[in-house]
Amino acid sequence: MSTNSEAAKIFREIAFILQILEDKKSEPNAIFKIRSYNRAADEIQNLSSNIGEIYKEEKLKGLLKIPSIGKAIGTKLEEYITTGKIHYYDELKEKLPIDINQFFGLEGIGPKTIKTLYDNIGIKNISDLEKAALEGKIRNIPGFSEKKEELILKKIQFFRKGGGRRLIGEVYPLVRRIEKRLSGNNGVKQAVVVGSFRRMKETIGDIDYLVSVISEKDGNNIIDYFVNMAEVKEVSGRGPSKAFVKLNNGIDADLLVVPEESFGAAMQYFTGSKEHGIAMRKIAISKGLRLNEWGVFDKQNQRVAGKTEEGVYKILGLEWIPPEMRENRGEIELAKMEKNGMEKEERSRLRQLIAYDDLKGDLQVHSNNTDGTMSIEEMALNARDKFELSYIAISDHTKSLRLANGLDEKQLLNQANTIAELNDKIKINNNNNKNKNFRILSSAEVNILKDGSLDISNNVLDKLDIVGAAIHSHFSLPIELQTARLINAAQNPSIDIIFHPTGRIINRREGYPVNISKLIEVANESNTILEIDAYYDRLDLKDEYIRMAVENNVKLVIDSDAHHPLHYAFLLFGIGQARRGWAKKYDILNTLSAIELLDNLK
Ligand code: DGT
Ligand code: CA
Ligand code: CA
Ligand code: ZN
Secondary structure: OOOHHHHHHHHHHHHHHHHHHOOOOOOOOHHHHHHHHHHHHHHHHHOOOOHHHHHHHHHHHHHOOOOOOOHHHHHHHHHHHHHOOOHHHHHHHHHOOOOHHHHHOOOOOOHHHHHHHHHHHOOOOHHHHHHHHHOOOOOOOOOOOHHHHHHHHHHHHHHHHHOOOEEHHHHHHHHHHHHHHHHOOOOEEEEEEEHHHHOOOOEEOOEEEEEEEOOHHHHHHHHHHHHOOOOEEEEEEEOOOEEEEEEOOOOEEEEEEEEHHHHHHHHHHHHOOHHHHHHHHHHHHHOOOEEEOOEEEOOOOOEEEOOOHHHHHHHOOEOOOOHHHOOOOOHHHHHEOOOOOOOHHHHHHHHHEOOOOOOOEEEEEOOOOOOOOOOHHHHHHHHHHOOOOOEEEEOOEEOOOHHHOOEOHHHHHHHHHHHHHHHHHHHHOOOOHHHOOOEEEEOOEEEEOOOOOEOOOHHHHOOOOOOEEEOOOOOOOOHHHHHHHHHHHHHOOOOOEEOOOOOOEOOOEOOOOOOHHHHHHHHHHHOOEEEEEOOOOOOEOOHHHHHHHHHOOOOEEEEOOEOOHHHHHHHHHHHHHHHHOOOEHHHEHHHOOHHHHHHOOO
């Protein structure tokens, strides 16, 4: 069956090749075409249903219902689903025999650079590029320099470190879909995904499924089912109780089958992390027990726990620990039950960790007034009706960010007026009880300029409900200057939130250098909120920094950075990240109602 990620990949490649081949002057429409292919790729990637299944049910008509898919792209998608190929794509590939996919991961090495490198010295892939850079062959090409050559090498190294790990958001729908199908299989008692995915790591090396069955025959059946799934490209191995496969999108998936009485122990073992597991086993030994993936055993080799995960933790004297915290970074100490005198506040971290249904609002949402794809009203109604949020803040970009069509002072104030009118309009038909107080907040993602000043004046910002600021340029400034820019913004009385504070894009760019402890100190003093950007290629702040912020009483918010209503679904990854950083509900301000939130701003 065709997978969403494969189709998305092809469309992204088409966009990229068009960027290289189309001369923007002679082909003024190229830019729109390129954008359409990229948007289509994003949408397909993030769909919760499989394109093949959509097609089976509704044919082309179903495909055309996917946001951003028009007739031209829709028919190509149909061709891909029915024949496995796209003729147009093959033609483009013939014109440009470059391994485009390899270059996607390299931030800053765009289509134009690749074309120049191909035309001048025939570079077709990353190995060619690395070799040429090492041999000093790039510096002499017009437009390049020794410094640029060095930068290319650095980027290749950063990319290699990522080592083929997938972003969690990229594989999430697929992983859950398979998990659900495994659960529904005859003879299967329980099925869960474990490993780094269950721990909500930012990137996933491989996918690990665990299944419990009653009989050996059921075990055999489920393994048969697993290796024959439509998503499987090849079977790397299978035994009586396990199987290893490679999926169509290139990621590996493991399946392990255990008897019911071992399910909890196996869950504990294969959820990891390895370090957490090793620490757990030491505790078992200190209590005269033995812990492995089959259970907890006493000196007589009797199984004393193993059916449930809670049971395994309990017999070791521990409270159950949320998977996101299992990194052996102090969580076991926190979970020790017999420990006397432990601060209530500390203990409650395990139980009061922010939960996946705790968020009431989203404070970074973009509309089609700038680089979003939908109107403010569409973004609002989707948030209210499909995601059950009680408020969103429209935080469009500001004027100095020209690429995103940033708003100037006048446009921002106009937008705030439109929002006030929309709120009145929405109130009238807020028939849906649960979110009857739904509200749109006026906001902005104010651009921080090179010197740390803002591109919108405070008297305009003060007319908005809530304001965030962010860095979008001059990434290569040294750490002192970069930190000073952020501090300047944080100390501005009109700025409530620093959006995506380090600017990283996972596996693609490191972000700008920031002295994070200094920023946290200033955020605390100035009552500035730091954002966890839930868009899955950002997840910025990372877990360590969240923990630092929380320990220093800095308040956080979790935002989707939505440019399309479907992106609200990404809030999940931000919550996972917050849990990995030990944030409690209390630490995250958008768990409050809109009124309470606004009351808590500086
Ligand atoms: P990944 O796949 O690189 O994103 O990370 P994980 O954590 O999913 O690692 P994976 O798939 O190699 O193994 C799944 C879990 O199995 C791991 O989190 C802990 C457990 N595990 C695997 N190998 C070992 C080991 O050698 N010792 C211990 N204690 N546990 C292991
Ligand atoms: Ca794994
Ligand atoms: Ca694995
Ligand atoms: Zn931004």
